[in-house]
Amino acid sequence: MILSRLGKHQAKNVRGSVVGAIRLKSSSNEYDYQFIQKSRLPSNHFQKSLPRLPIPKLENTRERYLNAQKPLLGEGSDAFNATTKHVDDFVKGEGAKLQEQLIAEDKANKHTNYISGPWFDMYLKDRVPLPINYNPILVLVNDPKPGYNDQVIRATNMLISSLRILKSLRAGILAPEVFHLNPKKSDTDLFYTVTGLLPSSVSWYGAYLFKAFPLDMSQYGNLFNSTRVPCVGKDKIVKNDKANHMLVMRNGNFYVFDALDKNGNILPPSDLLACIDYIAKNASAASEFPIGVLTSENRDVWAKARQELEAQGNAEVLNIIDSSIFNLSLDDEAVGSNREKLLRSYLHSDGANRWFDKSFSLIIGKDGTAGINFEHSWGDGVAVLRYFTDMFKDSTNKPQVHPDTKSNFDAANHVRKLEFKLNDSIKKSIAEAKRKHAEISKSLAFDVLEMHNYGKKLCKKHGVSPDSIMQLGFQVGYHKLSGKNVATYESCSTAAFRHGRTETMRPCTMATQAVCNALNGSNQPSNAELLTMIKKCSEVHGNLTKDAAMGQGFDRHLFGLRRLAEQKGALPAIFSDPAYAAINHNILSTSTLSSDIVMAGAFGPVVKDGLGIGYSIMNDMLGAIVSSYPPNNNGAGFVSALKTAYENIFNVLETANKS
Known part of the structure; x- marks a missing residue:
């Protein structure tokens, strides 16, 4: 079944629908x-x-x-x-x-x-928890090539395609979004030539003469390296365009590695595969105190807990999470054909292996099922669908790693596990967040x-x-x-x-x-x-x-x-x-x-x-x-x-x- 959610009501969750592009x-x-x-x-x-x-x-x-x-x-x-x-x-x-x-x-x-x-x-002033109330999900169909649905292989190919989109965005060469009323007449070389010759200040009018309507691109800037940070009374969106590292979550633990080198180039496919594979095979046991579940809390409660985390010496670790390109969650559960299990896994899960504040989290199950859970304050469906579609098509049509891909890259020296300093008060907050999130999720x-x-x-x-x-x-x-x-x-x-x-x-x-x-x-x-x-x-x-x-x-x-x-x-x-x-x-x-x-x-x-x-x-x-x-x-x-x-x-x- 092909279903998605990109809309909510006026005073709470608003998810924009794509009119066509x-x-x-x-x-x-x-x-x-x-x-x-x-x-x-x-x-x-x-x-x-x-x-x-x-x-x-x-x-x-x-x-x-x-x-x-x-x-x-x-x-x-x-x-x-x-x-x-x-x-x-x-x-x-x-x-x-x-x-x-x-x-x-x-x-x-x-x-x-x-x-x-x-x-x-x-959006930013509302104090209700993000999961269920705000963050929607989209789950992709499987890769048509069965061997490419392996969790590590699919995660790596999707990561590479995502990085290719990121690089195009940063360079300003990702194609503008345009709605063509009659593509046969406007999606032509003449259209690109004429509108390309026009200055940006009047280019829309040139497109209009072709009955083509450019769409707003302002939301794309917050697609990557962006996070909603909890603050008492009103949250804020933070962004770091210079950060080149990826965040990967496994068993409620956090791992980071540079996905781009010092020159801003995407690492070779086999190197990225080695990093994902290393995390999948060497991840620590499930975290006893998963920090991520705090992002499922009431926003003021989470804001105060975050202040306490920072006071305990975790400010740098939190900044690394916030500035990461996006969050890749590797789940240790296969959802298979169980529809309810799939929906629950991607919409709320138990919250342990999630960071609901990130602009989006790419979630890949043990069986390779892939989807995204995205935070909504920064934008609506146009940017999310564009990313989702381009990423899926690129990762399936042009996969960079294959079932037989090998790597000699030393991932152990490239991947870093993030460690938090926790006092008893923070541990208590985590336990309470887990309890409340489980109670709300169960009622849905x-x-x-x-x-x-x-x-x-x-x-x-x-x-x-x-x-x-x-x-x-x-x-x-x-x-x-x-x-x-x-x-x-x-x-x-x-x-x-x-x-x-x-x-x-x-x-x-x-x-x-x-x-x-x-x-x-x-x-x-x-x-x-x-x-x-x-x-x-x-x-x-x-x-x-x-x-x-x-x-x-x-x-x-x-x-x-x-x-x-x-x-x-x-x-x-x-x-x-x-x-x-x-x-x-x-x-x-x-x-x-x-x-x-x-x-x-x-x-x-x-x-x-x-x-x-x-x-x-x-x-x-x-x-x-x-x-x-x-x-x-x-x-x-x-x-x-x-x-x-x-x-x-x-x-x-x-x-x-x-x-």
Whole structure:
């Protein structure tokens, strides 16, 4: 099943979805071990001329917000009328003043956008633990060549491909990310020639003439050598572009070695293989006091424990971890075909062999199963997916080490084990972190839906959006389970804008509510009528998606206005209205990413009584991985209702197809 999670809700986990990207062509087909590609255009060629994220008009946000509230509150209900009054009072009064202030701030910071800074702060100020709450996972399909799924061989090949991406990034020759509306017309030599001749300050406009849209590249800078460091009240992101060492974790122990030589060149493949092999074969027994589990703690608790660690003489060791290129976790367990074991291993594990603060950790099981767990404050799905895809394809298509590769490299003198100085207080903190992490992890449940013979083909045949059908299924399924419509989140990338992150798309609409009532009610309309209703859902969904991708949603706008109001110390009634709290309490948190290299993806619910839904729809298959915290919500019951929902929806499409 191909599933992933790159989206979360407005106030907590936000994972951007990729709107589409075609790689720019390299200047040469010659293989260069040091670089994964040598782009004809510099990595940041379009960055200066990217359009800025627009601030929506207050009147438009009013309309979009109220439209999203209608299916939740009931159009014409007392609750909806009260919310409408709060919104109208806001637009006519304090909202207009806050809008002027927001526009003024935006004009004074033309290097970024109005939401970027506050969005970083939102992430970094939240005190909840990172695993499950924030860090998502993506698990790769196996290498098609069985012998290359050996843990050490696969780890080495993936490390080398990662280093080739790192070197290309540092040299500024990793191809810019570009969305081509019609690749046959724009992904051409003429496109690269014309846009390459244009200065960076106007290059975006040249791309636009080809109907090609460059995407923001600012997040790529934090992909490597980056870590989120806990601080009381608000964390910080630290980065060291000069560091050339790798961090490898095994049995809760930490090992480092230089992956690049003194000239910045990637070590020979056999040397890197020797280092990984040495750690795999000579790693110490499981650490009695695994420091890594502290990164699963509440952020303030971890911040204070880290301060104590530094006071005990561990500052240098922590700095080595923070500045490492990335974390490679070699697990001592094979997950095999056990889906729940796989999801738990990569999403949370027991925390001992993880450093959840790193920008990302590449985790490779004993059987060679590989995936990443990534920290989310530094960026969204565009950069992560680009790395993940390029790394996988390069490591499988151009492996540098093989089952018969030998090495005489003296890894024992190149690999260093990091040692911590621990007092009784720190040991107690580790024990408490292990207990709490185990308790939270145990409370999480996974339920999986996989349905064959349903997919994009039938959707496209009837001119309905596959994504709208998936989202409609979630609405119908949850309505069947609970008898109500609830706040639903779908992530949409705004990477087409400078420093763009994400916008929320609200899939629960009056159109989906009508289908819920029809399919789950006693008086079901004809299939012809249902087909018309389903097509209406697709139309509405498509318009909402376009608005969100163009920065014309309402969630980020209200988030920015609320921040300004809080700074003034007077919160307008629109934000204290229970309806505002309810729509941001996302019971259904959803996101999708279809990729032929991704085996599975998962994330935790964003609220205790919610469901986390990673989903995918292929040509003839659809599926979802659903996480929940029983008994706060019923993931198993939802999956059962969801299956029925899709059977009913596709029955309408199939019946209409035959008529």
